[in-house]
Structure formats: C-alpha cells, structure tokens
Amino acid sequence: MSPEQTDVLIIGAGPAGLAAALAAASSTARIVLLDDNPLAGGQIWRDGPQAELPEQARSLRERVLGHPNVRHCPGTRVIASAGPNTLLVEDAERGWQIRYDKLILCTGARELLLPFPGWTLPGVTGAGGLQALIKAGLPVRDQALVIAGSGPLLLASAATARHNGARIVRIAEQAARGAVAGFAAQLPRWPHKLLQSFSLFDRQYRTGTHVLAALGSDRLEGVRLSQQGNIVEVACDRLACGFGLIPNSQLGQALGCALEQQALAVDGWQATSVAGVYAAGECSGFGGSELALVEGAIAGHAAVGEHPAAQALWTRRARWQGFARALNRAFALNPALKALATADTLVCRCEDVAYAELSGHVGWREAKLASRCGMGACQGRVCGAAVQHLFGWQPSAPRPPFSPARIETLLCLEDISS
C-alpha cells in the first residue's frame, strides 16, 4: 500500500500541536495532525465528560479541526520510522505509512512518578493522572484527597478535583517555602498564569512537605508525610502524587534529534538537529501551555517557510521562557526524594521489580537485563524516568516498535528496503 502523503505532519494535538497546525494552515500546505488520544487537546486541555475546557482551547480546537487543510487522526500512535521522511502509524483499525515534507513533534511531557512505599496501592495515582481520570468521568464526590509532589500541576489537579466535589485534605509541595514564595512574588510579570494557578492557594497547601509512604493494606487508607520536618499522617481515600513533568523526547531521539537536558534541542525556528524536523511545547523543554502555544505557532510558520511570521512571535516566546525558567528554578526537586523507596518498594510495576534489585547495578542496560525492569508493557515509560532520576542512568534511544503495535501493522514495514 502506498503511503499517505502530506506536507506537514504534526505529532501531538495538545496546545503546541494545535497552534502549529493553525499556523501552518495559513499557507496552502496539507497538514496531518496525529494524536494518540481520542480527543484533541493534549494533557492540559484533556476533554471528557467531566472536563471544562477554557474558551481559548475550545476555539483553537474548532478552528484547527474545522480547517479544510487539516486532517486530524485521533487515537493514532507512531510505531516506527519507515524510511526517509516516512512514519508507520497505527490506529484502532489499521496500520499505515505517512510520508511528509516537514515533521513537527509536539509530543508533550509526562509526569515524573517516583517510587515510595505504598505507591502501587489502589487509590494512588499521578497528580496529572488523577486530573485526567476525573475529566474522563471518575467520581470523586465527597472523597478525601491528598495531592502531593511538586509544581503548579498540584494546584490544577486540586482545582479539578474540588470542582467535582472532592475534599482536598492536603496539598503537599516538596519545594521550600522560600522558593515558592519567591516564585509567587514574580507572578505579576505573567498575570495570566497567576490566575491559572496561584489564585488556588489555599489553607491545605504546605510547602517543604513530601510524601513518605502511602498507607493501607489492600487499598489506600492514608498518607504519611514529612511536613516541614515533622512526620504527620493524614487519612484519605486517594493520593495523587506527581513530581513535575519530563519531556516526551523518545520519538525525536529515535529519529536522531539531539537532546539538551532530556528535552529535544531546538533553534530559534524550533528546528531540531535533524533537517525538516521541528519540535515545540513540552517535548522541547517544560514551560507551560502559553509557551507551548507560541512555540507551536513558530514551528508551524517555520515549517511552511513563513519565517517573518515566525520571527514576529519571538518576543512573546522569550517572555514565557522567562516564566519557565522561574518555574523550573522554584520547583527543583529536593534530593531527599531520591531516598523515598525502600529495598522492597516496586520501581517497575509492569515486571514487579523492587528497588533492591536495581540498586547494585552500574547502568540501565545491565540492570534491565538482570531484573527485567522496563521490559513490560509500558516499556520503561514510567520506570525509565524514575530510574534516571534515582540512579542517573540514561535510557537508550527507543527502537521500533516505539509503542506496542499489532504485528499486522509491523508487517507494513516490509517494502521499505527499496
């Protein structure tokens, strides 16, 4: 079967991908916008029965998805590189190849989940994970929630939960009071962000506080916290715990794009080190949705050769990069978080690998072979980042299939040798 042809292929339909599509669509370019979620919006604008999207998101999505030059492929994953400028992709029905002139990676970020005793108990999720579950319809009404970890996502997650009737009994931010206060003091420089996150400051919010253990035998009953130096226990029905975001750089890495501090390295046009491949949003460095929007627009314009339009956005980007820097500085992770896991704490949930089985090894590959860590269905998506944080082991570039794929789909790779 001959590949689908497109001028611009965009991977990821979050803020960066939507903005890139809209910018590129101002030319006559044909655009394919591919996303592994059933609905466009990415993580921050995740839609669902209990989601309330901001007006900006709704309108951007409508303009992009309604555009005649844009073909949206929801529920679709990239499986492999299938030759020059060609990717093999798969949705629920079929696998096929897409050939592109320009590729824009807007693959976003995922939560850093660090292992601690009890983190695999039912009732424990990521902070963003809980938000996504609630938007998808998970009932939380009258449940007692503890939200822990680091960064503004804790507050956003708390807001969603509260809006859906949950009782937030504690928000535990690991960063120290001084760092968070310093960050808050700078917020008037980015007034929109101020509204989004720190207006949510509330009396359950504690800085200098991190989780020590999730308590309970068959399911979660409470949380033990180190709260400004004291150990406290809080009863709860759910614990949502996320330690910030890490860029989804794997696809770019597999295509040969250079990395810079775990993110895809880009230049002023959002171009990666590989010709014709751009990256925007969280996969090129964490910075929030405003930065993702402007980076996406720059990448979209640049990909279709509209450099003046792209350059006109540089000032706006610089402003939100300032915000990103302040954010990353304020919420830097406390080294004590590396010591949460005990010998029998599971690090890899797919293959049931405990901390003690990993701690003696010299590197990721050796540890993987010895313990099967990262060899399960998630292929190290969760434990890889944790292990990198805990032991400093750099995961290797992914090999095809980049995601679990039907063997039938992989058969489509047969005729690419020519």
Added chain:
Amino acid sequence: MKPCADVIVIGAGIIGAACAQALAARGLRVLVLDAGLHGATAAGMGHLLVLDDNPAELALSKHSLQRWREIAPALPDSCAYRSNGTLWLAANAEEMAVAEHKYQVLRAQGVACELVGGPALRQREPALREGLEGGLLINQDGILYAPATARWMLQANGIEQRQARVSAIEGNQVRLDDGQWLSAEAVVLANGIQATDLCPELPIEPKKGHLLITDRYPGSVTHTLVELGYVTSAHNASGPSTACNIQPRPTGQLFIGASRQFGTTDPAVEGWMLARMLKRATEYMPGLAQLNGIRAWTGFRAASPDGLPLVGRHPRQDGLWLAVGHEGLGVTTAPATADLLVAQLFGETPPLAAEPYLPERFLGVAACA
C-alpha cells in the same frame, strides 16, 4: 608478573560463565573479565535444543541438553528454565520427509521424540494454521533466560568478576584498557563476536538476528515452534533469510524469530527485516497478526565456517584457550563446551570426542604442542 588467578576468563556471557563455573568447581581461582558489551547471551532466545545437521553438532547439543537437565533443579526461578519441547513444523511432504529422517537419526541416538501428523498438530498447538503436513516433537528440549543463568553460574565460590575491557592477549597474559597486564596459568577467550578484536586470525563472522517479544497472552502456545524450512532456508543461506521460530515464555509472552544477515555490524532494528521475519511467523500462526508486539531488538551470533564452535587450545599461543564461535547455539551448548574445555585443560578424556571442535581445524596444528 604475579598471577592474579589460576585462570582468567574473558567474557561473562553464557559460555564464559559456564567455563568459569566448571573451573571453579575444580577448585581453581577464576577471574572473569567482561567489557559490559552485552553479546549474544543477552540478545538470544535461550532455546535449548538438540540439532542434528551433522554428527558433531548432534553429539555436542545432545550431551549439553543432558547436562542442562542435571543442572535444572539447582537453577533459581529467575532463570525461567522449562522443558517444554521443540515442535518442528513441516509445511509440506518434502519437509515431512525431513522430519521423518530427523526422527530416525534422533531415535537412534536415544533422543526422545515423536512424529506428529497434521490433525494431531493442531490438537497440540491450536494456534497453528490448518493444512500443515505435520511435525516432529523433541520432548526434552527446553528454554531458559540466559542472562540470569549466566549470572547464577558466576556466583560460584572461587570466581571473581571484574568489569574491564581487554585490549590485548599474549598467551597467558592479558592487557586491560588501562594498560595493566594480568597473568594466570591459563586464559580462556569466551567473548563471542568480540573474539576477533583480540585474535584476528579466528574465522568468526557476525550473523545478525532480529527478535520481537509480544505482550502477555498466556496459554496461546505450549512448545517452541520452529519451521523445518529452518534447516534448509536459514542455516545454509548466504543472503538475508528468515524462518518461523515462536517460543512461549513463562510470562505468557511470545518470542518471535528468526532472521539472519551477514556482512553487517549495525545493531539497528531494520524495519524491512523485522517485517519479513514476522510475516514468516504469521504464515504458520495467522492469529499472531492481531497480537501486540512490545519490543524488538537485534543481536549478533558468532558464526564459524562449519557452524561448530572452537573449543580447545589456541595452536599458536601457549596458555590461551578458546571457547568461541557458537553461533546460535551458545546457550544450548554452554555446559558441553565447559566440559570439553575443562577436560582438555586438565589433560583428561572429555565426555565426548573433542576433535570436531578443536581450533586447529582452522588455525593449523600447534607448532610447539
């Protein structure tokens, strides 16, 4: 130079580990040096099988399978040893004739096996396609997880392990990357495909292979399923080739192989080769097409010109012993290789004739033996 051990073994894969374990069992102090490159032991399928392409291969694999059965009760769970049998698949009458011939040869050697007709084949393995001619079941073949097994072997008393890259060998002395020289009574070279870096005279070629593992589908396959075309198509071809090889793991996952390519040392997973290999497997088991593959990788078999390993004294370097060139059968033949090597080192009569595997068949007879 003061000897640092009785024997230095280069390579901590399954061959080096088996040799080290056997030497330590004789009371020797063994130093195992490994560069951490991860060779065929980490990449392979861990299939334990009797092969009978020639009498020497049959003798080696049969003896080794017997040794694995003796070792098995001591193996920890992590080694995932199972005696699940190999079912050789015949697609047509010609291949069934090969199966019948194999059956005669193996029975004559006392290897437990049975011929299976077409209908009975699908009773034993319902996921196979209809219309296969039949098969040959080798009952006592098995599988194991080779990286864990090698690590277990290296835990024996008397073995010291060190991560170090050897940059040169001179007889019973080795030079490490940092310039340091180490010596011992004997040096055993067991580093698979890397052997030619240290001994360029060895006739060993890398043969690249791809593998894929699926998600967990417990109970879908019982035996390791290998097409009989394997004997003709994969083993003897010089160009890229594939053959159906499906192995159920104890986790419920399926390993799917096999491919062979010469003339490349690029470890990248090549989509076209992966697809060809998977296509071959789906021709035997159509339902595979709907299963999820979760990971693919490659490895390199250290192939010798006649398909047999080189086990014994290096004819031109005193104090250097070889245990290399096992191609795709290193896991199967590791215990037999260790037996052969140890017997020769101690000047004893080995449990099977050593001649077919002696390095001098390629390197010439020793000048000063």
